[in-house]
Amino acid sequence: MVAHIRRSLISVVVITAVFGFVYMFIGVGISQLLFHHQANGSITANGSPLIGQDWAATKCPGHPDGSCVFHGRPDNTGPYAAVVCASNAKNCTPSSGGDNPLVANGVSGSSGATNLGPRSQTLLTNTEQLVAYWKGLGVDNPTPDLVTTSGSGLDPDITPQDAMVQIAMVSDATGIPASQLQALINKETHSAQWGFLGAPYVNLLELNTALANLG
Amino acid sequence: MGLFLTILVLVVALGITWRYLGSYMANVFEGRVRYLAWAERPFYRLIGTSPEQEQSWKRYAGSLIIFSAIFLGVGYLLLRIQGSLPLNPQHMGAVKPALALNTQTSFVTNTNWQNYGGETTMSYFSQIGVLTVQQFVSAAVGIAVAIALVRGFSRRNSPTIGNFWVDITRCMLYILLPIAFVAGLILVGEGAVMTLAGTATIHDALNGVTQTIPRGPAGFMGAIMQLGTNGGGFFNVDLAHPLQNPTAITNVLYIWLTLSIPFALTYTFGKMVGSIRHGAALLSAMVIIFGVWVGFTSYAEHTNNPAVAAAGVHSTVGNTEGKEVRFGDTSSALFNVSMTQTSDGAIDSASDSYTPVGGMGLLTGMMLGEVTPGGTGSGLYTILVYAIIAVFIGGLMIGRTPEYLGKKIQAKEVKLAGLAALVMPLVVLILTAVAVSLHAGRAGPLNSGPHAFSEILYALTSQGNNNGSAFAGLTGNTAFYNTIGAVDMLLGRFAIMIPALALAGALAGKQIVPAGLGTFRTDNGMFIGLVIGVIIIIGGLTFFPAVSLGPIVEQLSHGKFW
Structure with a gap:
């Protein structure tokens, strides 16, 4: 012993x-x-391409905020945080962990998912409000990724389709022709790694940096 | 298509691993690998033991319990005083008592249940000196028990089953350390962070955003946490976090790391008992169940999320809620299934937001006792327990004394195997009943309706199986859940290990009888079927009523939302 x-x-x-x-x-x-x-986190001049950023507040003179850039998933953008707190009375202070991806655990940049179940009334309400939000910005048929949150709450990527449905909005606000934006998205699309691992994606920081360089 | 090619790559890689890592591990535990003897020997001298000094099963179990208890105490203390320790650039305060107890229990038992958010609770000192250390140690302890049980079969008339201290040292030094080190470098090369410099603050001139980026030594922690089927990540959302799981390649590497040792141990078993066919039979049972679960869970995740569909958004890319774009729906499901069929429990997508059937795939994967392939070591010793029950049932059917690998399976062995197989379901179901009966338990779930019950059941199943995966909507960081979880994890770990070691001791003392004409074959398709049957019947029948109150009700409630 x-x-x-x-x-x-x-x-x-x-x-x-x-x-x-x-x-x-x-x-x-x-x-x-x-x-x-x-x-050290792959940090570049405008942040890390691995960590999603809020593009919804970008100032677009003469147009609604955010309409002149491509948006990410509602993790860090859009009205998601407000929606969660308006409709879900339980566990819903912005500083509580998990259900507010923007400020998970009360610390901006920290990770967290919504953890809402597949038959959650809150998830249904949130999704309906996000669809309305996108329509208000001029995106008529938002794709599933654009109305759902990611696992980390920090997803830096969108699918090429998510970017395509935003072309009309960005074209309208920036005056850049749709065909040119289409070409830009094609250029910035990463195919699946080794051709089959994961899914094709567009990194938003890279896409919006390229967009800024166009204008 | 991508999913099939991903699986093909994994099958080839794991096949090679099974053959060569399995063989290498047998060599390590039989003392034929000696290139680090210069580091081993002084350590044995320091603690006063040597490979020649073998232990009976009781001494082996005693060493294991005292070693784990002392690590539990020391880790708890370190978490409580982390505020005064170095390597704490973000000035994290002490971890609260109930949380520290739950966390350290969780890491000592190879569970890695996280009631804390890594980047907001743990200092670098705690992440390195408490959590990462246990990711090596708890994996090595599990493997040691499995190897001891294998020795029970391979030895004859032996009063001893090995030396605990030598087994865990060799396991960490020759197996875990080299593989984790190489994998860590690959992960960092792909983009996982590995620094002690603290958070970084950036300002993006394009959108006016100022952002704090949490950082830390996540890459190398990720490597050992997956290799040891631990699963407790550096960050709150574990391997969904882009700074620990940056690309689809790292996602697949993590899956390989997790599955490699549990699968390969069946080869080690076959080699040590002198019949690779017996190892291959257990492997087949594991692979068949694993394949079925990957199939239906991936299929379920490739369908619409009911709530999102009801809002009028129809998906061709599956259920995207809680999933990362870079992995896609089916690879995410493959990842989470791999982590719940082992004792890993890491996630790369939010399990709580899986479709009802997808979530059930994860939950039931754990309920089968995590033997397909299970945790490092725990998978092998638990499936050997099921194999003993299977030969017992087979023996009853043909009316002969059951034998496995030439060892007669008698009343004592069957009792011990029965005990080991029933501990987990009993603990999980009783504690779930307690939790749903108490106000403190019912206060936990974020969601309502049957999903709330699923969240509680999932949490206690996960901890009782030392998995650590979570339907993370449950608010687990309460005195009630921290404490009940700690009890759940300790019983789920040690109340199975001790019967397994007793079994090892009982078997090692027996003679090996040569197989005769009437011997029930334990290396053919019939036996594989019997083992699968035992796993499904024990897991399925004990848990079916509970599962039907959660995911099954949820799946059948068309158009209803809570």
Whole structure:
């Protein structure tokens, strides 16, 4: 018994040192050396393409806010946070974890999903209001991704179809012809990795940066 | 199409892993791999043991319990005082007592249930020195128990089943560490963060957004958490987070890491008992059940989300609520099924928002006892328990004394196997009944209607099976759920491990009788069918009434919303 306890205590110290700190410190060291950019969050001048941003508040002179850029999923954009709090009395302060992806856990940039079930009245109401929101912006047939939230609440990507349905809105606000926007989306579309892993996607930060460079 | 090619790549990769990693692991545990002996030997001297010093099953189990208990205590303390420890750039305060108890229990039992949001609760010191360490240790402890049970079959007239300290050391040093290290580098290369520099704040001139980006040593933690079927991610949303699971390639790599050891251990088993065919038979049972679950869950997720469809948006890309665009619907389902058929429990999409049938696929995957392929080690020792029950039933049918691998299965072994198989369903169902009877339990769910019941059932099933996956709508960070969860996890882990070790001790002491004409074959299709039958009947019959109150009601309620 005593021998077991002594043995356990020594093991705990050695194992914590080797498999916790040595493993992680060497990991950080080599990662910083070999993959400096990725290891620090792939951060570019306008943010990280891996973390979604709120595009809905972008100022568009003479047009509704946000209509001159492509939007992401309602995680970080649109009226989602307000909708959740208006219709769901339970667990709905903006600082509570999980149900407000924009400020999950009360910290902007932290992760969280809505966790609403497939037969949730709240999810139905939210979706209806998001459809109305998109119609108000001039997107008549919003795609499923544009009215549902992601798993992380930080999804930086949309599908090519999600971008296509926004062409009329962006074209109207910027005056850039639809065909040119179509070509831009095609150019910015990443095909599935190795041709079949995951799904084709457009990174919003890349797309909107390219859009800004057009104008 | 993409799903089929993804599965094909995984099948090929896992096939190679099964053959070579399986063989390598047998060599490690039989002491034939020695290239790190220079690191092993001083450690054994320090703690006063050696590979020649073998233990009886009771001493083996004693070492395991005391070692785990002390790690539980030390980890709990470190979480409680994290505010005063170094490596805390975001100045996180102490973790509250009930949460610290639940969290450390969860990591010691290989569950990795998360009632906390990683980026908002844990300091780097806690993530590294408490959580990541357990991701190595709890995996190694599980594998050690499995290897001890395999020795029960491979040895004859032996009073001992190995040395616990040597087994876990070799497992961490020769198996977990090298694979995790290489995988960690690939993950970082693809975009997973790996830094100790704290959060970054950026300003985007295009839209006027100022954003705080949480960072930390997520890449290497991700590698060991998946390899050890732990599943507790650096961030709140686990592997849905783009900074820990940035691309479709990392998504598939995570699936491979999770499935590699549990599948390969069946080869290790076959090699150690001298019959690869017996290992392949268990593998077949695992693969068949796994395949069926991937099939129907992916299919269900490729259909419309009922609430979104009712709002007039019809989808050709499946249920998108709670899923990331870069993975797509079917790959997300493949990922979450892989994590609930093992004891991993990581998610790359929100399980709570799966369609009723998809969510049921995840829930029932755990209810089958996580043997297809199950957790690192726990999958093998649990399916061996089911195999013993299967030969017992087979023996009853043909009227002969049952044998498995030449070991007579007698009353004692059947009792121990029965105990090990029934602990989990009993604990899960009783605790679920307690939770739905108490106000504190009913206060947890975010959703209403049958989905609320599913959330409670899912949480206790997940913890009782040491999975850690969640219908995350449940508000679990309460004194009630933290405590009941800790009880659930401890019983689900150790109340199965101890009978499994007792079984190892009982079997190791037996003679091996040569197979005769009347011996019931345990390496053919008939036996595979029998094992699958036992798994489905035990899991299915015990849980069917509970499942029918949750996902099944939900699926059948057309047009109704709660």
